[in-house]
């Protein structure tokens with residue numbers, strides 16, 4: 001075996017302290033080349049950062065662009081929801097894109113069990129999410145059809161982003177079904193009209209472009225479908241939000257479950 005030339009002996013001789021200096025004289029000619037290559041890589045990364053061509057980044061990008069805006073909002077709102085709903089947060093179902101992130105966050109809360117329904121195909125789930133799917137904690141389900149749960153399976157149901165992609169015809173079925181599986185209520189996070197949503201190229205993922213409805217549209221819709229807004233929960237939520245200086249980036253509606 002040939003003796004390895006270079007740094008190791010000198011490092012030992014100098015007690016390690018002069019390693020960098022010894023190494024420097026040897027590596028000096030390569031250092032500028034290293035910097036040029038690093039610079040080129042950084043420029044490359046910068047130029048391509050928005051195009052989604054770096055493997056598996058599409059979801060991360062669309063999350064920032066707004067497809068998941070209200071799912072991210074749910075995560076921010078958890079402390080406020082806990083304050084407002086207290087005991088009703090013990091068995092939570094979240095329905096919406098990227099539900100794994102919400103379920104993981106809820107599971108970190110004390111005295112909260114959580115489940116999730118992922119309404120859309122996702123190509124690149126991470127290992128943590130895959131584990132939740134394997135355990136049955138998170139399920140893939142098309143929410144245009146009845147959810148795979150018995151009536152009153154959860155104390156609270158939270159839905160984000162998903163309803164924006166449903167036409168009234170499907171909303172008529174899905175919304176009552178969400179209320180069906182809840183004991184104490186339904187919280188809806190939905191985009192404000194005018195918020196940026198899925199680009200046309202991505203619409204196939206959701207079935208149709210998002211339709212962001214105004215709060216008056218929703219209020220009228222709830223009355224039409226005999227769903228009652230939960231004034232008490234709304235008051236508590238707004239009180240807790242003010243206390244925690246939380247300002248939701250989405251519309252938040254609180255509905256009563258069926259008796």
Ligand SMILES: *[C@@H]1O[C@H](CO)[C@@H](O)[C@H](O)[C@H]1NC(C)=O
Nearest residue numbers: 167168169170172224225226
């Ligand atoms: C949805 O349900 C409401 C109330 O039952 C009804 O008035 C409305 O026509 C329905 N919309 C569609 C598109 O089916």
